[in-house]
Amino acid sequence: MVDNSFEDKLKELEKAVRRLEEEELTLDQSKILYKEGIKLAKECNQLLEDTELEITELKKELESKEF
Amino acid sequence: MTEITFTPSELTKYIHKKLNQDKYLNSFQLTGEISNHSSPPSGHHYFAIKDDESLIRCVLFRGGAGQENLKDGNEVIAEGKMSIYQPRGEIQFIADSVKVQGEGSLQQKFEKLKAELEAQGLFDESRKRDIPKMPKTVGIVTSKTGSVLQDIINVIQRRYPNLKLIISDTRVQGENASSSIVESISLMNKLDNIDVIILARGGGSIEDLWPFNEEIVAREIFKSRIPIISAVGHETDFTISDLVSDLRAPTPSAAAEIISPDIASLKESINLKLRELNLSFNGKVENLKNRFFLSMDRILNFKIETSINNLKISSLKDNLNLTLDVKIKEIKFTLLNLENSLSHLNIDKVFEKGFFLTQLKSDKSIIKDFKNINKGDHILISNSNETLEAEAIKVKNDKGE
Numbered sequence: 001m002v003d004n005s006f007e008d009k010l011k012e013l014e015k016a017v018r019r020l021e022e023e024e025l026t027l028d029q030s031k032i033l034y035k036e037g038i039k040l041a042k043e044c045n046q047l048l049e050d051t052e053l054e055i056t057e058l059k060k061e062l063e064s065k066e067f
Numbered sequence: 068m069t070e071i072t073f074t075p076s077e078l079t080k081y082i083h084k085k086l087n088q089d090k091y092l093n094s095f096q097l098t099g100e101i102s103n104h105s106s107p108p109s110g111h112h113y114f115a116i117k118d119d120e121s122l123i124r125c126v127l128f129r130g131g132a133g134q135e136n137l138k139d140g141n142e143v144i145a146e147g148k149m150s151i152y153q154p155r156g157e158i159q160f161i162a163d164s165v166k167v168q169g170e171g172s173l174q175q176k177f178e179k180l181k182a183e184l185e186a187q188g189l190f191d192e193s194r195k196r197d198i199p200k201m202p203k204t205v206g207i208v209t210s211k212t213g214s215v216l217q218d219i220i221n222v223i224q225r226r227y228p229n230l231k232l233i234i235s236d237t238r239v240q241g242e243n244a245s246s247s248i249v250e251s252i253s254l255m256n257k258l259d260n261i262d263v264i265i266l267a268r269g270g271g272s273i274e275d276l277w278p279f280n281e282e283i284v285a286r287e288i289f290k291s292r293i294p295i296i297s298a299v300g301h302e303t304d305f306t307i308s309d310l311v312s313d314l315r316a317p318t319p320s321a322a323a324e325i326i327s328p329d330i331a332s333l334k335e336s337i338n339l340k341l342r343e344l345n346l347s348f349n350g351k352v353e354n355l356k357n358r359f360f361l362s363m364d365r366i367l368n369f370k371i372e373t374s375i376n377n378l379k380i381s382s383l384k385d386n387l388n389l390t391l392d393v394k395i396k397e398i399k400f401t402l403l404n405l406e407n408s409l410s411h412l413n414i415d416k417v418f419e420k421g422f423f424l425t426q427l428k429s430d431k432s433i434i435k436d437f438k439n440i441n442k443g444d445h446i447l448i449s450n451s452n453e454t455l456e457a458e459a460i461k462v463k464n465d466k467g468e
Contacts (some may be wrong), residue, residue: 005203006201006229007201007203010201010333010336010337010340013337013340013344014340016344017340017343017344017347020344020347020348020351021343021347025351027351027352027355030348030351030352031348033348034344034348037340037341037344038341038344041337041338041340041341041344044337045334045337047229048229048330048333048334048337051228051229052228053220053223053224053228053230053232054230054231054232055220055231055232055234056231056232056233056234057211057233057234057235057236058206058233058234058235058236058251058254058255058258
């Protein structure tokens, strides 16, 4: 789920809008894209609401094994 | 009148003491042009350092550093203190070392390293990588205790808290700072999730910032797999690190802004996308609807037109039939009449009844009355196939005349 980040979702959302605008889609296909877009936008907003700065300190003595 | 009176020796001693106590004059650098250099057998060097307006007498005692730089006309930096030569009451600068200006100075070192690294392609624009616009994880190489780190955190907290910061506490000043910086960058490069590194330090003198001008730091930045933003000192400070890095930010806060998109404008752009989504979907549906209705219209219109046309055709046909009928009847009637008339005219039937056609033989004129008939005229009396020639003997009218 880490990979499914805000940035990815925003990109997906942008892609959905572009496809909807540009491509000749059937009504069903459009409906699926539209629903997908709405869902992504909601999730994006949610991620921005919930987000919290995460700060970690790198311990030089431990090298990078902690991470 | 003042009450203080000095003898020359008292005065020179007093000045000597004052000079020694002075915060600046006790140890400083004097820079200017060498003139009047002399080196008597004693091994000491006497000279002056001057600029356009003033001249200071100087001495570099035997064994002092940089004697080779003492040539008239050389621009030098001499390190030492002010003193007074008591036998003559002259103040003079006692130099510990003399360097030709620029040489060995930090500025000189900077320029030299800059030229070298530039020649080796370390500053090439072509190798600079793009800084990710929306990084997920940011490495920060700076001191944990300085205000710089807090400034960076504050900016990111305000603009885009959707981030992971990995901080490597680093010495950014003084001894070992350069190796500490190198170590931090190298450690960050061993992690595989860091999208961009901010190398940061607050403002300071050229000496304070010096670690960022060291060759090992430059080479480590060059080697870094992860793009690096250099944010060292104030906007006016330029370091070698700035030049090698993928991007130079004028200040640490500016670096933080560069890697953190504004959350408010992000929300705005999501809403914008949402509006676009609605717009194009509704547009699509509207379009389909219109096409549907248009088609329906056309189908309906076609049907109506067809039936109207059919109606027209059948009524035309009826009309035509009617007219034709009438015409035909008329024609038939006329024909019948004609037939009738013709049958009346049939001459044979007249002949059958005993009538003949009489003609005057001389001019073949049909005789309708006898006014012009005279005795002796030849008369032809015919039916359909026979003719009798007769001669008028006597013409009688009703009165018998």
